[in-house]
Amino acid sequence: MRVEIWSDVACPWCYIGKARFEQGLAAFANKDDVEVVFRSFELDPQYPKGQTVEVLPMLAKKYGMSVEQAKQAEARVAANAADAGLRYLADGRDHGNTFDIHRLLHFAKTRGKQNELLDLAYAANFAEERSVYDAERLVELAVQAGLDEAEVRAVLADEQAFADAVREDEREAQMLGANGVPFFVLDRKFGVSGGQPAEVFTQALEEAWAARTPEPLKVVGGTAPEGAVCGPDGCEIP
Amino acid sequence: MRVEIWSDVACPWCYIGKARFEQGLAAFANKDDVEVVFRSFELDPQYPKGQTVEVLPMLAKKYGMSVEQAKQAEARVAANAADAGLRYLADGRDHGNTFDIHRLLHFAKTRGKQNELLDLAYAANFAEERSVYDAERLVELAVQAGLDEAEVRAVLADEQAFADAVREDEREAQMLGANGVPFFVLDRKFGVSGGQPAEVFTQALEEAWAARTPEPLKVVGGTAPEGAVCGPDGCEIP
Numbered sequence: 001m002r003v004e005i006w007s008d009v010a011c012p013w014c015y016i017g018k019a020r021f022e023q024g025l026a027a028f029a030n031k032d033d034v035e036v037v038f039r040s041f042e043l044d045p046q047y048p049k050g051q052t053v054e055v056l057p058m059l060a061k062k063y064g065m066s067v068e069q070a071k072q073a074e075a076r077v078a079a080n081a082a083d084a085g086l087r088y089l090a091d092g093r094d095h096g097n098t099f100d101i102h103r104l105l106h107f108a109k110t111r112g113k114q115n116e117l118l119d120l121a122y123a124a125n126f127a128e129e130r131s132v133y134d135a136e137r138l139v140e141l142a143v144q145a146g147l148d149e150a151e152v153r154a155v156l157a158d159e160q161a162f163a164d165a166v167r168e169d170e171r172e173a174q175m176l177g178a179n180g181v182p183f184f185v186l187d188r189k190f191g192v193s194g195g196q197p198a199e200v201f202t203q204a205l206e207e208a209w210a211a212r213t214p215e216p217l218k219v220v221g222g223t224a225p226e227g228a229v230c231g232p233d234g235c236e237i238p
Numbered sequence: 239m240r241v242e243i244w245s246d247v248a249c250p251w252c253y254i255g256k257a258r259f260e261q262g263l264a265a266f267a268n269k270d271d272v273e274v275v276f277r278s279f280e281l282d283p284q285y286p287k288g289q290t291v292e293v294l295p296m297l298a299k300k301y302g303m304s305v306e307q308a309k310q311a312e313a314r315v316a317a318n319a320a321d322a323g324l325r326y327l328a329d330g331r332d333h334g335n336t337f338d339i340h341r342l343l344h345f346a347k348t349r350g351k352q353n354e355l356l357d358l359a360y361a362a363n364f365a366e367e368r369s370v371y372d373a374e375r376l377v378e379l380a381v382q383a384g385l386d387e388a389e390v391r392a393v394l395a396d397e398q399a400f401a402d403a404v405r406e407d408e409r410e411a412q413m414l415g416a417n418g419v420p421f422f423v424l425d426r427k428f429g430v431s432g433g434q435p436a437e438v439f440t441q442a443l444e445e446a447w448a449a450r451t452p453e454p455l456k457v458v459g460g461t462a463p464e465g466a467v468c469g470p471d472g473c474e475i476p
Contacts, residue, residue: 008468011468011473012468012473013466013467013468013473013474014468016466017466032402032403033402033403033406043468043469043470044470059472062471062472063472063475073475073476076475076476077473077475077476079476080466080476109350110350111349111350112347112348112349112350112351113350164270164271165270165271168271175450175451176455177454177455179469179470180467180468180469180470181467181468181469182467183467185455187426188425188426188453188455189453189455189456190455190456190457190458191455191456191457191458192457192458192459192465193457193459193461193465193467194459194461194464194465194466194467194474195464195465195466195467196459196464196465197464200458200459200464200465203458203459204458204459207456207458212413215426215427216415217414217415217423217426217427217428217429218427218428218429218445219428219429219430219431220428220429220430220438220441220442220445221430221431221432221434221438221441221442223431223432227430227431227432227433227434227438228251228254228255228318228432228433229251229418229419229420229421229431229432229433230246230249230250230251230252230281230418230419231281231417231418231419232281232282232417232418233300234297234300234301235249235250235251235315236251236432237301237311237314237315238311238314238315238317238318
């Protein structure tokens with residue numbers, strides 16, 4: 001079974017939701033047969049690359065509240081994070097454009113290191129006051145995740161590398177009806193919106209598992225003589 | 239889009255079919271948005287582990303033909319392989335149990351090296367007279383694929399490691415109606431049976447691409463207040 005998780009490193013509920021999902025997954029009997037893939041979703045794609053802003057004044061402006069009120073709101077998010085076993089800095093974080101992080105997460109997927117890199121990026125952004133809006137920091141995190149430094153630098157230097165993969169994920173999110181993140185899709189049949197309690201994820205996994213009986217496949221190419229196959233009784237001989 | 243390919247390293251048409259599929263994929267406009275996953279299918283699961291037999295006498299016995307006739311049949315498979323740009327030894331290969339190779343391919347998937355290992359295993363088995371039915375040879379191939387030797391040895395030594403993943407693939411093959419391999423499944427909607435000509439794969443990829451519009455997802459967990467999400471206009475504040 002396959003779970004796709006649309007998320008953004010700049011998204012607090014994605015950080016918390018990932019931990020809650022993992023708790024829900026741990027309680028699921030067939031957890032060893034679940035493949036998890038992370039998909040790209042930018043919360044703020046228009047934010048200029050290379051610039052950052054402090055989170056609290058940004059939130060205050062966005063919601064028309066005082067910086068003090070924004071800080072209280074962030075403290076409530078931090079309490080949710082703590083419940084999920086996560087450290088969360090309610091103050092001192094920055095915000096910026098996440099396109100390059102998404103490109104790098106796609107590269108990490110090709111090397112089997114996507115989950116590692118995402119965990120490190122979340123920790124840097126939310127728990128450690130280490131900005132992820134900086135190319136050198138991304139190189140550092142990627143190497144820590146087990147990726148090759150020269151390859152990582154090449155991906156970051158080439159703005160086209162994995163750019164289509166990021167955009168394709170975002171198109172798919174739209175097709176699937178995701179207006180916000182985190183957004184969880186199970187076998188392209190079941191969806192969970194938001195960082196829900198762990199039990200909701202366990203329930204969704206159980207429902208998707210029970211619904212696994214596949215639709216009949218549409219056969220392309222028929223059983224032409226060129227469709228040479230091997231079965232338990234041997235191989236077709238040309 | 240996602241293509242799953244059920245195959246076995248002992249299967250000549252899987253070796254040839256992989257090359258034909260890759261040719262068909264290369265001619266497909268959206269090839270960069272295609273993810274390929276290899277799934278396990280054992281042609282001869284009852285064959286005792288640790289034993290091998292020469293291929294030609296084995297085929298002669300299986301099909302009730304002379305060894306010379308088996309050799310001629312293998313030469314015709316070799317001609318098909320050559321058409322696909324592959325070297326194929328019609329004589330001198332051995333046959334055995336592939337369960338450990340499948341376990342190792344599952345481990346390689348977790349490290350982003352599945353395709354590399356499979357290519358090396360096919361080449362060893364079909365092109366190079368290097369038996370793949372030998373733990374030390376598997377270690378050698380896995381290291382060549384970029385895997386960590388100690389981790390590879392640990393996987394091979396633990397008979398349970400990835401064993402369920404292999405069996406689950408085989409159950410899924412059955413559910414999907416695959417009686418032989420190679421068996422190609424596109425987005426769990428379209429199927430191609432056998433090592434068909436490259437054009438069939440291109441056509442299947444085009445049909446599956448056109449059919450990508452998803453069914454509406456079944457929502458689990460609703461939009462409970464705990465379903466905290468972030469969208470373009472900001473995050474839910476608890």
